[in-house]
Ligand code: NAD
């Protein structure tokens with residue numbers, strides 16, 4: 142008998158320009174009995190302060206995340222240790238304010254505060270056993286869908302992989318398009334393309350179903366609207382949410398599998414790594430690769446080559462990139478069907494990477 146996924150989603154969503162101001166009210170019940178609130182915030186907001194919110198220095202803790210690189214499992218372990226060292230009781234809530242990196246960091250911290258051991262032990266599917274700390278996600282950059290997804294993507298010494306679990310899902314999100322106003326266009330494009338590619342990979346995948354398709358189609362059209370017609374932060378915020386929902390009930394595809402190899406090898410952020418790869422996937426997504434190239438042109442974005450001296454690919458690094466790609470079994474199955482291993486052998490993956498040099 143077919144076993145269908147049991148779709149878990151964020152139960153509470155606040156959406157609207159200025160809705161960030163409702164964070165305080167959301168925290169009131171959690172602060173009862175002096176509950177500690179841990180804020181995990183993108184380092185951008187250190188020098189560009191957020192609109193007022195009621196930080197309580199005697200109980201709350203704040204960690205600014207260095208998002209010049211993607212989050213490491215070690216970063217998660219050290220925040221968890223620092224919280225445990227500074228506070229005897231478990232926090233009442235974790236609040237994440239930032240892009241995908243910050244939201245994933247916060248999701249992983251909430252899991253690791255109640256589950257023994259190191260973050261790298263939970264990279265994989267459904268390895269988390271204990272209910273995590275309540276968490277609130279507030280995106281300041283849109284596209285990854287991390288605000289709704291059931292994964293917290295991390296880089297460990299061995300691999301780039303998510304903590305895929307229903308326990309990684311936020312309990313509450315606040316979607317305030319005003320928080321996106323400071324994002325530079327290039328960054329908005331890279332992260333926005335993550336959403337575009339989520340939608341394309343869902344729509345072209347073998348796991349597609351009517352449920353996931355409805356989310357993906359609307360997410361795709363909102364991305365097309367922003368990057369081919371009129372750029373709009375509220376549209377992108379909704380697109381990110383819908384694109385994320387879409388892949389929760391289907392999967393990503395080849396672009397994501399290869400892009401994980403690139404991010405692992407060269408520490409290139411996910412959105413940019415996706416763009417580098419997608420540009421060469423005309424054999425798999427012909428119509429959408431053409432449309433993507435039009436969006437590049439319209440937004441005056443040039444994709445970097447992975448060339449020396451900045452990027453050095455050795456044979457052993459190339460093999461490792463292929464290994465990382467092949468860990469993405471579900472996305473590759475979604476993209477190519479059950480015979481994906483025959484259709485995408487190691488040699489073919491290497492050839493694709495070598496085209497990007
Ligand atoms: P990011 O969070 O890495 O941030 C990129 C840059 O944007 C940083 O320099 C940050 O300081 C800046 N920034 C963020 N908000 C800003 C604002 N309001 N104004 C100005 N600058 C701002 O970028 P991202 O693309 O959102 O996230 C990428 C990460 O998300 C990767 O680690 C990737 O693996 C992960 N990801 C997770 C999922 C998921 O479902 N969990 C899905 C896709 C990607």
Ligand code: ZN
Nearest residue numbers: 285335339397
């Ligand atoms: Zn993605």
